[in-house]
Amino acid sequence: MDAIEALLTRKSTALLEAPAPAGDDLEKILKAALRAPDHACLRPWRIILFKDDARHxxxxxxxxxxxKKDVDASDAALEKELKKPLRAPLVIAVIAKIQDHPKIPQSEQLLSAGAAAQNIMLASHALGFGGIWRSGDICFDETVKTRLGATGLDEIIGFxxxxxxxxxxxxxxxxMSDHIQEWKSV
Structure with missing residues (x-):
């Protein structure tokens, strides 16, 4: 699939099964992440792969x-959390590794990490795979952040x-007219 077709046809897909990207396909997907726009080549992200038992x-x-958040959480709620990463054969965490830099603001580094995540999604789609970018409270949870090695200003962009x-x-x-406009001089 060419780049324009991938851009115009990508859609989040929650119902996923094996196989997941692997081998050369996974390598291409990860190389695509490294091509994300990145002022000063900081590569302000870390990517963690969860395959097989690592998903457990x-x-x-x-x-x-x-x-930790709810000491009275029910067994059903805990079981639901245990099973979340099993909804797909591969889960990739993308963490923005925010660095102090005199010319590159934190917001730009965060956006760069988001672009790396988007490149993963687009490359996966272009190779015939599907996926969904999940975020929410889990990305901001201090326990999750600590366990995944996010420190300081780091942020989990998504799973x-x-x-x-x-x-x-x-x-x-x-x-298009609902979202895009051309600037008109007054």
């Missing part, structure tokens, strides 16, 4: 975080769940 360990981290789509839902159309 990530589930343990999620459950530990819930238990990218990748695999083979179980189905191909229609791609929604958007009205």
């Amino acid at each position: 360990e990530l589930g343990q981290i999620y459950a530990e975080a819930l238990k 990218l769940y990748l695999g083979t789509p179980k189905s191909h839902p229609p791609i929604p159309e958007f009205e």
Whole structure:
């Protein structure tokens, strides 16, 4: 699939199964992340892959975080956290590694990490895989951040769940004029 087709047809897909990207495909996907726009070549991100049993360990981290936040969490709620990373055969955590820099503000570094995550999603789609970028409270949880090695100003950008789509839902159309305008001089 060419780049424009990938951009115009990518859609988040939550229902994923094996196989996940692996081997040369995974290497291409990760190399695509490294091509994200990055002022001063800081590479202000860290990417962590959770495959196979490592997904269970990530589930343990999620459950530990819930238990610390809510000591009365039900067994069902804890079980739900344990199973979250098993919704896809590959989970990739993207962490913005914010650095002190005299010319590159924190916001730009955060956006660069987001662009690396988007490149992963686009490259996965271009190679025939599907995925969904999940975020939410878990990304801001101090237990999760600490366990994944995020320190200081670091932020978890999201967890990218990748695999083979179980189905191909229609791609929604958007009205460009609702979101894009041309500047008109006054």
